[in-house]
Amino acid sequence: MNKDIVLTELQIDEIKKTADKERRKFGIIDAPIAGDLFMLLEQEGIAICQYPFLTSEKSHTDANITRFETGSDQMIFIGLNTAIYYDEQIFALAHELYHYITQTGKAYETDMDEEDKLTEKMADRFAAELLLPSEILNHMIIEQFKTSCLKKVSDLRLLRFIARLQSEWWLPYRALVLRLNEEKYITDEQVDTLFGIDDRDKESIYGKIFFSIAPDCYTKLNTITRRTDVSNWVLEIFIMNFEDGSLTEDEFVKLLNLFGKRPDDFGFDLIVDDSDLDELNELFESGDIDEG
Secondary structure, eight states: OOSSOOOOHHHHHHHHHHHHHHHHHHTOSSSOOGGGHHHHHHHTTOEEEEEOOOOOSSOOOSEEEEEEEETTEEEEEEEEETTSBHHHHHHHHHHHHHHHHHTOSTTTOTTOSSOOHHHHHHHHHHHHHHHSOHHHHHHHHHHHHSSSOOTTSOHHHHHHHHHHHHHHHOOOHHHHHHHHHHTTSSOHHHHHHHHTSOTTOTTSHHHHHHHHHOHHHHHHHTOBOOOOEEOHHHHHHHHHHHHTTSSOHHHHHHHHHHTTOOGGGGTOOOOOOGGGGGGHHHHHHHTEEEOO
């Protein structure tokens, strides 16, 4: 979340319109999307591949839109890093949904070496708006504080309010702090103070407040799932393509291995080379898979 890039009012207005349109398409107007985003993306025909990507100081991926091609067919899916916290996974999915809707990013502009910082900022703002619309946030603030200016509100009161927001809307703590700043409710100085708190530490002041308000939600959002999976309908396509001869044995085995599956999981007795699993990090980092 880059604070150095400032979006124009026109860009913000367009992002809010796009997020509102998407929520209406989902049939969710003024309620939290939260963890239902996984299901909603599936309903839209967007495949989700969950995998705990390796990370380092030089390389870190939360999620990525990836094109996958077999023969004449093309599939676009979101690769989600499950080695990050669950609330970050939800935010990452919403971020990638912006790229999917607007067809921006490395998956659509294959000559890009890295993501454009402005586009990434817009995708972050879309994710925040999709998960917590500005109109709803404004209503909650006015109802709670009787004013939209929170610069004189105590840190403890702000932390309790943010914890209640997080327990209901499931955005990461830092995303909520930026949300309040982006909408001009709190100052940059307040952001610095709030960012100085380790929200993942259960013994920090925020950790204690959040856990006290919603212990089950605190635990869920602060869990690193490390799940390896892919949408069931994608697996069925792979299996059917293999059965009708569109995929060779080697291609079928390699595809299943990429998603943490084995042929014998589905009753097929085929030789498996586990080394193919090592390719997944590179594939999602590049944002483009071509098996044609």
